Amino acid sequence: MSAVSIWEKMLNIDRRWIFLSIGVVSIVPFFINFGMPVVTTDEVEGIFDYMDELGPENAIFVSFDFAPGTQAENMPMAIGVIRHALHNNVPVFMTANYPLHHGMMLAAMEYILNPNTIGYYQDVPFDEWSDLRESGIVARDDLEEAWEGQGNQLPEGALGWAFEGRDYAMLGYAPVFNLVILGMTSSIQTQYPVDTHGNPTSEMPMLQEHKNLREVDMALSCSGSAACVWWVTYAREKIGLPIAFGVTAVMATDYFPYIQTGQVIGQMGGLRGAAEYEVLLAENGITPSTDKAFTGMDVQSAAHILIILFIIMGNIAYFAGGFHKQKTLKGRG
Amino acid sequence: MYETLGIWAGAFFTLAIYSFLYKENPIYRLAEHLVVGISAGYGMAVTYEITLKPRLIEPLLSGDHWVLIIPGILGILYITRFIPGIAWLSRYPIAFYMGTSMGVAFPLTMKASVLRQLEGAMVPLFQEGMPWYTSLGNVVMILGTLAALIYFFFSKPHKGLFFGTGSKIGIWIIMLGFGATFGFTVMGRISLLIGRVQYLLGDWLHLIE
Numbered sequence: 049m050s051a052v053s054i055w056e057k058m059l060n061i062d063r064r065w066i067f068l069s070i071g072v073v074s075i076v077p078f079f080i081n082f083g084m085p086v087v088t089t090d091e092v093e094g095i096f097d098y099m100d101e102l103g104p105e106n107a108i109f110v111s112f113d114f115a116p117g118t119q120a121e122n123m124p125m126a127i128g129v130i131r132h133a134l135h136n137n138v139p140v141f142m143t144a145n146y147p148l149h150h151g152m153m154l155a156a157m158e159y160i161l162n163p164n165t166i167g168y169y170q171d172v173p174f175d176e177w178s179d180l181r182e183s184g185i186v187a188r189d190d191l192e193e194a195w196e197g198q199g200n201q202l203p204e205g206a207l208g209w210a211f212e213g214r215d216y217a218m219l220g221y222a223p224v225f226n227l228v229i230l231g232m233t234s235s236i237q238t239q240y241p242v243d244t245h246g247n248p249t250s251e252m253p254m255l256q257e258h259k260n261l262r263e264v265d266m267a268l269s270c271s272g273s274a275a276c277v278w279w280v281t282y283a284r285e286k287i288g289l290p291i292a293f294g295v296t297a298v299m300a301t302d303y304f305p306y307i308q309t310g311q312v313i314g315q316m317g318g319l320r321g322a323a324e325y326e327v328l329l330a331e332n333g334i335t336p337s338t339d340k341a342f343t344g345m346d347v348q349s350a351a352h353i354l355i356i357l358f359i360i361m362g363n364i365a366y367f368a369g370g371f372h373k374q375k376t377l378k379g380r381g
Numbered sequence: 382m383y384e385t386l387g388i389w390a391g392a393f394f395t396l397a398i399y400s401f402l403y404k405e406n407p408i409y410r411l412a413e414h415l416v417v418g419i420s421a422g423y424g425m426a427v428t429y430e431i432t433l434k435p436r437l438i439e440p441l442l443s444g445d446h447w448v449l450i451i452p453g454i455l456g457i458l459y460i461t462r463f464i465p466g467i468a469w470l471s472r473y474p475i476a477f478y479m480g481t482s483m484g485v486a487f488p489l490t491m492k493a494s495v496l497r498q499l500e501g502a503m504v505p506l507f508q509e510g511m512p513w514y515t516s517l518g519n520v521v522m523i524l525g526t527l528a529a530l531i532y533f534f535f536s537k538p539h540k541g542l543f544f545g546t547g548s549k550i551g552i553w554i555i556m557l558g559f560g561a562t563f564g565f566t567v568m569g570r571i572s573l574l575i576g577r578v579q580y581l582l583g584d585w586l587h588l589i590e
Contacts, residue, residue, distance in 0.1 A: 067402040074571070074578050078589045115420075120576020121569065147427035148420060223432055230485060242435055281486070281493040297569030301562045308522075309501035311493065318565065319572035343589075344575040351571045 055369025058361060066358060073354050077346040084349050086342060091307060092324040094314030095268070095292045099129065100332070102265055104137040104188040107258040109267035111279065112144040112153040118272035118296045119152060124322035124341035125294035126156050126270040128329055130216070134160070134169050134208060135334045137188045139254035140216045141236070141264070145225035145275050153218060154244070161210060163203065167336045169210040170203055174247045177211060186253035188214065207335075212245075213252035220244040225275070229282040233261045233289075262287050266313070270294040276303070280311050294321065319344055392585040395577050502526055525554040 088096075102108065110130055114122035133140045142157070144150040161171040177195060180186075185194045192209055196202070202209065210216055219240040222228045231239045236259060237249050249255045258264050261283055269276035269291065276293050283289040290313050293303055297318025306312045316322055322341035329335040330342075366372060397412035437453055440446035455477060461470040504519045505511070531544060532551030539548040582588045 064403060070571075070574070074574050075582070078578070078582055118573070120579075121572045147424035150427050150431070151423065220431055221427060223428070226482075227485065244431065246435075277493070281489045285489050285493045285497075297565040297572060298562075300565050301558065305498060305501065309497045311497055318569050319575065320568065340579055344572065344579065347575050347578070348568065348571055351574075352568070355567060355571075 053369055055365040055371070058365035059369070059371065069354060069358075070351060073350045074347050077350050078343070082346045082349070084346055086320075086323050086327050086345050088324045088328055089321075091315045091317070092321055093328065095129070095316065096132070096314075096325060096328045098266060098290065098292070098313050099132050099138070100136070102133070102136060102138045104139070105257075106265040107139040107141065107254060107263070108133055109141045109143060109261075109264055111267060111269045111271075111275075112142065112149045112156070113146075113269050113275040114152060114272035114296075115146070115148040116152070119155075120344075121296045121318050121322065122270040122272055122294060123152065123156060124319070124339060125316045125325060126152075126268070127160060127339070128322060128325040128341075129268050129292075129294070130156065130160055131167070131169075131207075132325075132329060132334055134210055134215060137215065138265075139214065139258065141219055141254070141258075142216065143219045143225075143228075144221040145228075145278070147221050150221035150244075153220060157216070157218060163205065166205075167207050168205065169208055170206040172209055172211045174212040174243075174245065174252070177214075181213075181251070181253070186214065186256075213247065214254055217249065217252055217254060218244040219249070226278045226282055229261075229278055230286070233283060233287050235260050261289050264289060266290045266292060268292045268294055271299070272296050274299075277306075280306060284311055292316075319348060388584050392581055395581060399577075524550070529554050 099108070108129075110126055110133075112122075112126060130140055130142075132138075142153050144153050159165055160169055162168055163170075172195065177191070180191060180194050180198075185191055191211060191214060195209065195211075212218075219236075220243065222239060228239050236255060240249050242248055243252075261267070267279050267283060267289055269279045271294065276295060276299075279289075279291045284291045291311065293306070293312050293315040295303055295315060295317060297320070300315065300317030300321075303312070303315055307315055316325055319341050323338070323345045326335070326338040326342045330338045394412045394415070397408045400406055401409040437449055437456075441449050441453065455474040458470045458474045461467045502523060504523070506519050506523065507516045528547050528551035530551070531547035532539075532555065534544070534548075537544050539545050579589070583590065
C-alpha cells in the first residue's frame with residue numbers, strides 16, 4: 049500500500065473543512081472592521097446621477113422581481129433607490145411580478161418606514177391625510193407645510209415624511225406581469241384599480257399626475273430572474289422608458305450588453321452594486337450612513353481572498369503532485 | 382412576541398438548511414419541505430387576496446362587470462386537467478394564453494433582444510478623435526462576437542484559417558465569459574451567505590448592528 053502524498057491529501061481534503069473556513073471568514077470581519085474601500089463604478093453612478101436629477105414633478109417605478117432567496121443582494125438595491133427617491137420627494141410606484149415578490153415589497157417598506165431603522169421616513173398612511181387631499185392640498189411642499197401646520201411634528205431621527213399616495217404607492221403583485229407592464233404604457237389605473245392596502249389608486253395624487261408609464265421617468269427592476277428584461281422589452285422598446293437594472297451577481301454578466309446598447313441606464317450587480325449605491329447615498333448626505341450591503345463588503349473581500357488561496361493551493365497540489373499526467377486522482381476511481 | 386417568534390423560527394431554519402453542509406439529516410429535510418409548502422401556500426393566499434378577490438370575485442358579485450365571466454371561465458377550465466374525462470378542456474386557456482403571449486412578445490422581443498443587440502455590435506473600429514482604448518474595445522468586441530459565432534457554426538469542419546483559427550479564438554472568448562460569470566457567481570453565493578450571517582448575528586443574537 050503506497051503512502052499518500054501531501055499533494056494527494058490536499059486534493060482530497062474533506063469539503064467540510066472548506067465550508068468551515070468560509071463560515072469563519074464570513075463571521076470574523078463583522079467584529080474586526082477592516083474598512084476596505086468600495087470604489088463606485090460607472091454603471092452604478094449612472095443610476096445615481098439619473099435619480100439625483102429627478103424631483104417632485106417626476107416619478108419612478110421600483111419593481112420587486114426577486115424572492116427571499118436573493119433578498120440579501122436585491123433588497124439593499126431597492127431600499128437604496130427608494131430612500132433616494134423619498135429624499136428628493138420623487139413619487140415611487142412599487143410593483144411585484146410574483147406573489148413571493150410581493151412580500152419583498154412589503155418588507156422593504158417596513159424597513160424604510162420603521163423608526164428603529166437609522167435614517168427612516170415617517171409614514172403617513174393614505175387615510176390619515178384625506179382631509180388635506182379633499183381640500184385640494186396635494187402639491188408636495190404645500191402638503192408637508194399643511195400637515196405640519198396641523199400640529200404634526202417630524203419625530204427625531206426621521207429624515208422626512210412619506211405620504212402614501214403622494215410619495216409612494218405600493219401597487220404590488222399582478223399576474224402575467226409582462227402584459228401588466230404593457231397595459232401600464234396606456235394606463236396604470238386600469239392595471240391597478242386599488243393598491244396593496246385597498247386604497248383606490250384613482251384618488252392618489254401621484255397617479256393623477258402620472259397616469260401611465262409614458263409619464264414616468266424611470267423603472268428600476270430589482271431582479272433575481274430574467275424578468276428584468278420584460279421592462280426593456282415592454283416599456284423601453286415600446287415607449288422609450290429609461291430602465292435601470294438591479295440584478296444578482298450571477299446574472300450581472302448576462303445584462304452588460306444592455307448597457308452597451310443603451311437600453312438600460314445603469315446596473316447594480318449583486319451586493320457589491322448595492323454597496324456602491326449606499327456609498328453614493330452616504331457621500332452625498334442622502335442617508336446618514338451606509339447600510340447592510342456596505343457592511344457585508346469586508347466579509348465579501350475576505351471570503352474572496354480565501355477562495356483565491358484555495359484555488360491557488362489546489363492548482364499547486366495538482367501540478368506538483370503530477371496529477372496532470374494522470375487520468376484520475378487517487379482514491380476517486 | 383410574534384416578531385421574536387418569527388426571528389427565532391428564521392434562525393432555526395437557517396441553521397437547519399446549513400446543517401446540510403455537514404451531512405444530510407432529517408432537520409434539513411424538514412426545513413426543505415417547509416420552504417416548498419409555505420412558498421406555495423403564501424403564493425396561493427396572496428393570489429387570492431390581491432388578485433382573484435378584488436379583480437374577479439368582487440366585481441362579479443357587484444354585478445357591474447359581467448364581461449369578467451369570460452376570463453373567469455377560462456381560468457376554471459385550467460382545473461379540468463385534474464378530471465380525466467374533460468381534461469382536454471384545459472387546452473383552450475393554454476392555447477389562448479400562448480397565442481396572446483406569442484403575439485404580444487414576438488415583435489418587441491425581436492426588437493429588444495436581437496435587433497438592438499445587432500445594432501450595438503455595429504460600431505466603428507476607428508474614427509478620428511476616438512480614444513485608442515475605445516477603438517481597441519470595439520475591435521475586441523466585434524472579433525470576439527464573430528469568433529464565438531464561428532465556434533457554434535457546425536456545418537463546416539473547424540479547420541483552416543477562417544473556421545479553424547476562428548473557432549479556437551471563439552472558445553477562448555467563451556471561456557473568458559464563463560470565467561467572468563463564475564467569478565460573479567462566487568460573489569453572489571457569498572453575498573447570500575453574508576445576508577444570512579447578518580440575520581443570525583444581528584436580528585437574532587444582536588451581536589452586530
